[in-house]
Amino acid sequence: MSLSGSPDSMSLLRAAIAKIEASEGLALQKAGRKLPSGGGLPLEMALDGLHEIVPARAGDHAAACGFALALARVLSKAGPAPIFWIVEDFCIHENGMPYGPGLMQMGIDLENLVLIRTSQARDALFAMEEALKAGVGVVIGQIWAMQRFYDLTASRRLALAARAGGFAAIMIYPAAQKPTANEPFGGMASAAVTRVEIASASSVPIAGLGRLAIPGAAQWNLRVMKARASPGIYGERPKRLRFDAQKAVFIQDFTQNVVQNALSVDPSALSRHRPRDAVDAAGAHAKSA
Amino acid sequence: MRLMRLARTPKAPEIPLATIAKVKGAQRLVGLDARAQALGLTRGMGLASARAMHPDLLVAQADLRAEREIFAAVLAWCRRFTPLIAADGEDGLMLDISGVAHLFGGEAALCAQIEQRLAAQGFGARVGIGPNPFAASAIARFSQKQILPPEVVEARLPKIFGHFPLAALGLGSQVCEAMAQAGLRRVEDVFLRPRAPIAARFGPDVLARLDQLLGLAKSPILPQFSAPDFSVERRFADGLTQESVILANIHILARDLGALLERHGMGARKLGLTLFRVDGVVREVQVGTGRPLREAAAMARLFSERLAGLREDGFETGYGFDVLRLDAQLVEPAADLQTSALPHTQAFSPQKDVFQRDHVTDLVDRLGARLGTQRITRLQMQDSHIPELAVTNMPAAPFQAGQNRLKPSAASPLPERPLHLLKLPEPIETIAKVPDGPPMRFRWRRALHEVVAIEGPERIAPEWWKLAPKMLTRDYFRAEDAAGQRFWLFREGILQVEHPRPAWFIHGLFA
Numbered sequence: 001m002s003l004s005g006s007p008d009s010m011s012l013l014r015a016a017i018a019k020i021e022a023s024e025g026l027a028l029q030k031a032g033r034k035l036p037s038g039g040g041l042p043l044e045m046a047l048d049g050l051h052e053i054v055p056a057r058a059g060d061h062a063a064a065c066g067f068a069l070a071l072a073r074v075l076s077k078a079g080p081a082p083i084f085w086i087v088e089d090f091c092i093h094e095n096g097m098p099y100g101p102g103l104m105q106m107g108i109d110l111e112n113l114v115l116i117r118t119s120q121a122r123d124a125l126f127a128m129e130e131a132l133k134a135g136v137g138v139v140i141g142q143i144w145a146m147q148r149f150y151d152l153t154a155s156r157r158l159a160l161a162a163r164a165g166g167f168a169a170i171m172i173y174p175a176a177q178k179p180t181a182n183e184p185f186g187g188m189a190s191a192a193v194t195r196v197e198i199a200s201a202s203s204v205p206i207a208g209l210g211r212l213a214i215p216g217a218a219q220w221n222l223r224v225m226k227a228r229a230s231p232g233i234y235g236e237r238p239k240r241l242r243f244d245a246q247k248a249v250f251i252q253d254f255t256q257n258v259v260q261n262a263l264s265v266d267p268s269a270l271s272r273h274r275p276r277d278a279v280d281a282a283g284a285h286a287k288s289a
Numbered sequence: 290m291r292l293m294r295l296a297r298t299p300k301a302p303e304i305p306l307a308t309i310a311k312v313k314g315a316q317r318l319v320g321l322d323a324r325a326q327a328l329g330l331t332r333g334m335g336l337a338s339a340r341a342m343h344p345d346l347l348v349a350q351a352d353l354r355a356e357r358e359i360f361a362a363v364l365a366w367c368r369r370f371t372p373l374i375a376a377d378g379e380d381g382l383m384l385d386i387s388g389v390a391h392l393f394g395g396e397a398a399l400c401a402q403i404e405q406r407l408a409a410q411g412f413g414a415r416v417g418i419g420p421n422p423f424a425a426s427a428i429a430r431f432s433q434k435q436i437l438p439p440e441v442v443e444a445r446l447p448k449i450f451g452h453f454p455l456a457a458l459g460l461g462s463q464v465c466e467a468m469a470q471a472g473l474r475r476v477e478d479v480f481l482r483p484r485a486p487i488a489a490r491f492g493p494d495v496l497a498r499l500d501q502l503l504g505l506a507k508s509p510i511l512p513q514f515s516a517p518d519f520s521v522e523r524r525f526a527d528g529l530t531q532e533s534v535i536l537a538n539i540h541i542l543a544r545d546l547g548a549l550l551e552r553h554g555m556g557a558r559k560l561g562l563t564l565f566r567v568d569g570v571v572r573e574v575q576v577g578t579g580r581p582l583r584e585a586a587a588m589a590r591l592f593s594e595r596l597a598g599l600r601e602d603g604f605e606t607g608y609g610f611d612v613l614r615l616d617a618q619l620v621e622p623a624a625d626l627q628t629s630a631l632p633h634t635q636a637f638s639p640q641k642d643v644f645q646r647d648h649v650t651d652l653v654d655r656l657g658a659r660l661g662t663q664r665i666t667r668l669q670m671q672d673s674h675i676p677e678l679a680v681t682n683m684p685a686a687p688f689q690a691g692q693n694r695l696k697p698s699a700a701s702p703l704p705e706r707p708l709h710l711l712k713l714p715e716p717i718e719t720i721a722k723v724p725d726g727p728p729m730r731f732r733w734r735r736a737l738h739e740v741v742a743i744e745g746p747e748r749i750a751p752e753w754w755k756l757a758p759k760m761l762t763r764d765y766f767r768a769e770d771a772a773g774q775r776f777w778l779f780r781e782g783i784l785q786v787e788h789p790r791p792a793w794f795i796h797g798l799f800a
Binding site for chain 2: 057058059060061062063065066067069070082092093095096097098099100101102103104105106110111113114115116117118119123126127130131134136137199200201202203205212213214215218219
């Protein structure tokens with residue numbers, strides 16, 4: 001049996017490969033719908049893709065969750081679509097329960113949030129896939145035993161479900177099992193279109209009465225680990241971001257150096273804020289920036 | 290219907306069998322098979338005298354718990370004939386077969402079918418059909434005939450039941466013995482006598498039972514399972530073993546039930562699927578729905594999720610299921626919906642609560658069927674300023690109007706709150722400059738955090754107007770460490786007022 005003997009089969013195979021590439025492989029380059037304005041993000045994020053968020057350090061889990069929620073809001077800006085937050089029980093034992101008042105301050109309408117707690121990682125992946133296929137809103141997932149259950153197949157299923165439903169999937173890694181940064185594409189292979197590493201950064205400080213400043217609006221350092229839609233961005237310096245909860249956009253902080261200490265901000269710029277109105281002051285600062 | 294268990298080893302089929310139990314300090318016979326009864330042994334007889342009469346009697350210790358379980362299983366199994374079933378004493382079942390018998394080819398055929406099927410499972414059963422529960426019970430226990438034809442008029446009942454023993458009235462053994470001592474042995478002995486002296490001597494119960502037996506007073510059946518409002522079923526000559534076939538049939542049932550509900554303008558809020566296995570095992574699967582449901586595909590999908598979940602827990606088709614029944618156990622009036630047209634206009638109407646959108650509800654139902662409905666929740670703000678009481682987990686159903694008054698706003702005057710609240714506050718070790726000052730550094734989960742920015746205290750006092758368990762005043766601080774991680778800390782108790790050395794805790798984590 002030689003291939004040269006059957007030219008028809010060769011052309012058939014070529015046609016089949018072209019078909020697969022048209023529908024699957026190369027389609028990732030033009031990955032679905034894009035965010036119209038970018039939402040203030042330094043990279044393009046598909047509205048119907050799978051995104052992974054990796055906490056940079058052990059304590060950055062809450063920061064990663066906050067970024068994921070902000071991202072979910074940005075990615076569902078077209079309409080008030082619900083957010084499905086699917087968590088494995090052990091994550092709640094370890095990191096606490098999502099807290100209503102805090103969520104509201106991120107601009108999340110509690111009426112739009114569905115919290116699904118599962119006892120096993122497998123159930124969480126199942127629920128994520130179902131919710132994505134139903135196409136009713138952005139799905140955030142958190143599983144503890146990531147390395148055991150979240151592999152190429154699982155992520156591929158989620159990516160396809162997200163594409164079919166038209167809403168984004170966001171997967172948050174547990175800090176203890178983050179993919180190693182030494183390897184070029186982050187160690188754990190997955191079908192995600194984007195993978196970003198999130199570290200909590202010093203907040204926008206507000207001068208206090210005493211020796212110490214008052215913590216202001218939350219900020220994150222974002223490092224792109226993988227971005228299929230905008231490949232050039234990989235390996236750039238971390239970007240500092242914060243989130244405007246009212247307008248639901250990210251604000252990039254170009255002025256501040258990432259390594260700058262929070263305390264070395266020029267106090268004269270802040271002196272007009274009374275320390276008592278800490279929250280208001282933070283909001284005003286965010287608007288002016 | 291009367292049940293007798295034939296629990297015997299195949300090696301000794303001819304030997305009479307009895308079960309014994311300790312009754313008032315003596316070993317007595319409590320259960321007998323047909324052979325033992327034919328030998329003249331009776332229930333309640335002492336083991337010693339039974340052995341004396343028949344030395345080869347096979348005796349086993351009665352396992353009352355197993356008997357009760359088997360009885361309950363047989364009771365559930367009988368639901369294949371009628372939904373209204375009650376237990377009749379310890380060894381009888383009462384089936385309300387009004388309007389049911391013709392489905393099985395008439396009363397005689399129904400009797401035969403019940404007896405044959407139970408015999409095939411190893412139970413000896415006697416079936417009796419009568420115009421009222423007492424009559425049926427009496428016929429099953431004390432008559433050679435099985436069926437009292439429906440054309441028998443009530444006036445003839447005294448004659449028919451006249452020669453039955455008084456035990457047919459279902460009275461206690463003490464009353465029966467007392468009446469026997471008075472020379473009353475048969476039903477007619479009571480019936481033909483003046484009522485007042487009998488009531489005076491043996492209690493009013495006797496006459497009440499007599500009236501019920503003879504159809505002079507109503508005797509209701511208290512069914513074990515409530516009858517559903519709407520029910521559809523399919524029966525098969527052979528058991529269905531393949532899951533795909535079972536699911537296809539569930540879909541057909543759902544379509545039939547949906548048509549039934551639509552005709553009555555109803556939708557199902559709770560559905561029950563009963564699967565009768567050929568070998569007598571009955572499995573029941575229930576699912577709840579978030580809105581009145583009547584679409585066949587949605588109902589079928591709920592069950593397919595549920596069965597998929599059950600399969601992981603070892604749900605076996607075994608010899609196959611020969612009866613599938615789908616009940617709408619709870620129904621609500623449902624407006625006629627046009628389901629297919631323009632789903633997206635509904636999806637993005639901004640004012641609407643998410644849970645009033647059908648496809649969100651369907652998704653929640655489907656996930657609830659697989660994971661358990663209590664695992665799918667939404668957060669609802671409460672009227673409390675104690676942090677852990679400020680929000681509760683509510684079942685994922687539409688909010689009542691005005692239930693969630695608080696709306697999100699970034700410029701809210703409320704103090705800032707963390708994104709994650711720990712299940713229980715965790716103690717931390719702190720170092721402060723002054724005893725009641727804010728911490729300069731603290732240790733949590735073995736990691737040391739250097740505080741670079743802090744805000745506080747925000748004092749939260751216990752709700753003294755409620756009769757709550759004693760709680761100390763808490764002073765909350767928002768602290769940020771050198772890495773930019775933000776924590777919600779509190780000190781429990783006011784120094785030297787409420788507590789000599791207040792302890793520090795971490796309660797939440799900010800984004």
